[in-house]
Amino acid sequence: MTTRQSALGTQYSVKLPAFEGPLDLLLQLVERHSLPITEVSLAQVTDGYLRRVEQLEVQPEEMSYFLVVASRLLLLKSRHLLPRPPVETTDPSAEELAEQLRTYQRFKLAAARLRELEGSTCYTQIAPPPPPEPSNAVVSLPIAALERALRRSLARLDGQLPEGPPVPGLRLRLSDVVALAERLLRRDGRVSLGQLAGPGAGRAETVVAFLAALDLVRRRRARAVQEGLFAPVVLLPTVEGPD
Amino acid sequence: MSDRTESLVEALLFASGRPVTPAELASALGVRREEALEALRSLRDHLSWRGVRLHEHAGEWQMVSAPEAARAIERLAGLPSPQRLSPAAMETLSVVAYRQPVTRAQVEAVRGVDCSGVLGSLLARGLVEEVGRSEGPGRPILYGTSLEFLRLFGLESLDRLPAFPELDPIGGSRANSSKNG
């Protein structure tokens, strides 16, 4: 009759044939008689409750809950059968039981409404979400990717460059480096000549970076600052917006 | 500008695949926390008719699929529908949902039975979580529902819980209340 699973260490509550506990049984009896939940109705269903409890086959510790309610019902019923002094109004413990039952009824109703939502599960992603879209759409090529790619290729070229003069045909385009400078200025608010030339810059890169800086200063897109003797030359945005 | 933030927030929620806080989003976007929160709220409104939704719980936001797509997703992914909760679990869950934060003793006072087993399996399933300690004697654990709970029942936030049922003022039991699931 019970489905207690102690073997797993997870204890499920005792499943009774038709109800979840003493209050549930009591509520079913009251509802079956279409009675309002009052002291009187509780006294009325006492016999039915006791009959059901007699038929129960549950663990002793669960049974105790049923017996607690049963004893309260019996007390109630006895008070209704025996004449009471007229001064005594409603029994607080009876009203308490009725209130407990009404509260329980509301939560049972709430559970039924929640049950209607069961199955309208919202899923999270079953597989990890894909990385940002690979940008083969040239229109929206992210600036960061462009910048990284440029740096990578500059570095690679530098690594392959033999000692001595640059390989004929290698050409760094001034306009590329100017564009890089403008982007870095916009992003970071400053860019150094060293940054423009790239890591491990050779003579060609340094020259192109210098020319790019000159071009920006000449067009008043940036101003060049050197904070001390031999300090790195840094480009900063012009105070007025670009005109 | 705000539209742009909203669209970036959408991308972040999608790409992260986990619940995130407005503070995290703000820090990733370089905006103020309030701006991130505003973008989240506005995005939630915009998504309400779409196939994805935003869920919010305890300051964390997560992108999820729309509840009406549950069956189709289960079919596509070959997932079984989530196991139905037992009546005892449903009752306990509804007490926790409507009374949270709540102690085990308070749940048991409502249900009139021992609830440690049921609460334990709701905790194990991640539908209920510990949310703190009560100030009362013995400082018992306080329980509340989780983001997982909202997901299982397709609720955007706890505000969307069905209204707590009122009883007939006479206290009468109405026909639809005697549902023994």
Place this chain on the structure above:
Amino acid sequence: MSDRTESLVEALLFASGRPVTPAELASALGVRREEALEALRSLRDHLSWRGVRLHEHAGEWQMVSAPEAARAIERLAGLPSPQRLSPAAMETLSVVAYRQPVTRAQVEAVRGVDCSGVLGSLLARGLVEEVGRSEGPGRPILYGTSLEFLRLFGLESLDRLPAFPELDPIGGSRANSSKNG
């Protein structure tokens, strides 16, 4: 009607997280392939200014984040996550870590509850990943922990996992196995 299909298609693409064909979508939704394709195209147009986009490649469609959010996504991923794993997630993760490769059914046998939700969010967070298929009936998916898992816990390799805790062989409910004894 078509709006509804479009929103369901969006939910399916979101939840599946992988490239999907119009035929798969049609079968999950119970509509004709043409209708699924039409919904995909229309959804792609609707998403063109949003934070998520549709990407089509060789007849397969996938939901991706907008390229302009790439930097913010990297920043978010780099942020230390203040979000702690829920107890349910931690438990599931530990079962996967110590028993891998493991099927969902095996995880559930250990934990005694439905784990699809928790496993799904661990997958989405990249802490657990599919590592193959079991030889058993139905060839269920096998799960294992990911590199991200090692990173999160600061482990150099799986060999560095703490020794597996010994449990009472009788499996009785000891203090640490039943949540709130």
